[in-house]
Amino acid sequence: MQAIELTDVSKQFKNFSINNLHLRVPTGSIVGLVGENGAGKSTTLHMIMQALKKDSGTIYVLGVNNEADEFLDVKQKVGVVLDEAYFPETLTAKRIQVVLRNVYTAWDDDAFDYYMEQFKLPYNQVFKDFSRGMKMKLQLAVALSHHAELLILDEATSGLDPMVREEILDIINEFTRDERHTVLLSSHIVSDLEKSCDYIAFLHQGRLKFMEEKDGLLERFRLLKIAPEEINDLTINQAAIKGQRVSRYAVELLVDKAALSSSDTVFGDLEKATLEDVMILMTKGVKQL
Amino acid sequence: MKGLLLKDIFTLEKQMRAPLIMILFVALIPVANISNFIIMYAIIIPISSFGYDEHAKWDRLMRMMPIQERTIILSKYVLGYGFLGLISLIMLIAQFGYHAFGYRDLTLASFPVFLLNNLPMFLLALTGYAILMPFVFKLGMEKGRLVFGAVFAVFIFLTIPFSFIQIISDGLFISSWFIWLLLVVAAVVNISSIKLSQRFYSRNTNS
Numbered sequence: 120m121q122a123i124e125l126t127d128v129s130k131q132f133k134n135f136s137i138n139n140l141h142l143r144v145p146t147g148s149i150v151g152l153v154g155e156n157g158a159g160k161s162t163t164l165h166m167i168m169q170a171l172k173k174d175s176g177t178i179y180v181l182g183v184n185n186e187a188d189e190f191l192d193v194k195q196k197v198g199v200v201l202d203e204a205y206f207p208e209t210l211t212a213k214r215i216q217v218v219l220r221n222v223y224t225a226w227d228d229d230a231f232d233y234y235m236e237q238f239k240l241p242y243n244q245v246f247k248d249f250s251r252g253m254k255m256k257l258q259l260a261v262a263l264s265h266h267a268e269l270l271i272l273d274e275a276t277s278g279l280d281p282m283v284r285e286e287i288l289d290i291i292n293e294f295t296r297d298e299r300h301t302v303l304l305s306s307h308i309v310s311d312l313e314k315s316c317d318y319i320a321f322l323h324q325g326r327l328k329f330m331e332e333k334d335g336l337l338e339r340f341r342l343l344k345i346a347p348e349e350i351n352d353l354t355i356n357q358a359a360i361k362g363q364r365v366s367r368y369a370v371e372l373l374v375d376k377a378a379l380s381s382s383d384t385v386f387g388d389l390e391k392a393t394l395e396d397v398m399i400l401m402t403k404g405v406k407q408l
Numbered sequence: 409m410k411g412l413l414l415k416d417i418f419t420l421e422k423q424m425r426a427p428l429i430m431i432l433f434v435a436l437i438p439v440a441n442i443s444n445f446i447i448m449y450a451i452i453i454p455i456s457s458f459g460y461d462e463h464a465k466w467d468r469l470m471r472m473m474p475i476q477e478r479t480i481i482l483s484k485y486v487l488g489y490g491f492l493g494l495i496s497l498i499m500l501i502a503q504f505g506y507h508a509f510g511y512r513d514l515t516l517a518s519f520p521v522f523l524l525n526n527l528p529m530f531l532l533a534l535t536g537y538a539i540l541m542p543f544v545f546k547l548g549m550e551k552g553r554l555v556f557g558a559v560f561a562v563f564i565f566l567t568i569p570f571s572f573i574q575i576i577s578d579g580l581f582i583s584s585w586f587i588w589l590l591l592v593v594a595a596v597v598n599i600s601s602i603k604l605s606q607r608f609y610s611r612n613t614n615s
Contacts, residue, residue: 165471168471169471170468170471170472191476194472194474201468201469204469205466205467205469207419207464208460208464209419209421209422210415210418210419214418218412218414218415218418219411220411221411222411222412222474223473271472
């Protein structure tokens with residue numbers, strides 16, 4: 120069962136496009152959408168929520184086509200945390216609660232009070248006086264106060280100190296203890312995704328490079344570090360090289376272990392790659408060795 | 409709808425105080441032809457809610473919420489109607505008040521006349537508001553303000569002779585056909601305006 124299914128989704132802008140995007144977010148999982156700035160992460164999330172209309176393709180959220188009239192009911196079950204908290208600055212948390220009580224049919228005051236207390240947020244302070252951490256926590260409190268089954272977080276942890284990030288990630292992990300709950304989380308803070316995600320989807324220049332289970336992914340890719348002068352002695356299946364980083368003193372190759380053949384000569388050790396290595400080296404691509 | 413209206417009222421609450429006091433003060437000045445300025449001024453308040461929304465980028469969050477586009481559009485119109493209705497009511501009560509305190513002879517039978525004096529202004533303001541709204545949805549608050557200035561100037565230009573008639577006739581001469589005409593114009597312009605605003609707002613979802 121998929122919580123979100125994007126099939127062949129495209130969207131064209133003047134200087135940027137999303138091309139034939141296929142993405143499956145399994146129910147009960149935490150999926151991290153990773154990519155450089157401008158890779159199309161936010162665009163994808165906005166298209167999922169029908170805040171931005173796609174040019175072609177289909178998007179199903181919790182089993183409902185997001186262009187159908189019933190999608191409005193689905194939106195009731197989706198909690199959203201955006202990169203900024205876009206509440207009007209003069210409102211207090213108390214008033215935000217009053218407003219949203221009249222927007223979400225399943226709004227739960229007890230749940231909101233619980234998170235307000237847990238996050239130590241003030242009810243009567245105007246929103247513009249909140250710190251960035253407080254603003255993001257308030258957004259999360261809102262997202263979790265209407266019995267959402269799906270959480271969509273767009274760069275929710277960027278610009279936050281490690282303590283607050285940790286706190287938010289803990290809440291997200293707690294949310295998915297219920298197996299019906301799903302999280303789609305976009306971020307360019309790869310360490311956050313590495314910590315909490317089950318799957319990683321890597322978006323690069325509007326295209327999905329891969330979506331894989333995080334553990335499998337980290338097992339599959341390896342780093343090969345060699346001296347520049349050794350490069351000519353290297354015989355390796357070119358298809359196994361997924362990215363490279365060249366400096367004056369070393370060449371780092373991102374190697375797909377599964378694509379190596381037995382005849383390949385590999386100098387040195389294949390080191391474990393971090394998610395950040397995978398992302399950076401894949402973004403850099405491969406030039407002729 | 410209720411949530412969006414509450415959000416706007418909460419957001420505008422502080423900003424509303426000073427203009428409302430001013431409107432109350434001006435309303436008590438027994439000069440009939442000032443009411444058109446006041447009612448048009450009242451348009452500024454609901455329109456400024458767009459400014460707060462734009463500043464907070466509220467729209468980005470709202471589009472993620474379970475709210476229909478139609479409801480988003482209608483809530484802004486209802487907010488405007490509410491304000492114009494409230495200000496018109498204040499004007500009506502004020503007129504009744506200064507008639508009651510001897511500015512003019514008062515009989516209860518005069519009351520419908522006061523109502524008739526305010527109704528054309530209310531309908532013209534509704535029309536002005538409806539003309540302005542699609543521009544604000546299309547261009548945003550800042551450019552919308554410029555359009556508002558132009559609409560306001562045209563309105564004043566058109567209503568000066570009307571106010572003059574009102575003064576010389578002591579506010580008692582307004583043809584019923586004229587009010588019906590204004591009512592029909594206000595209704596047609598508002599319905600068209602809502603449809604146009606919906607189209608503009610929907611187009612924004614595509615880009």
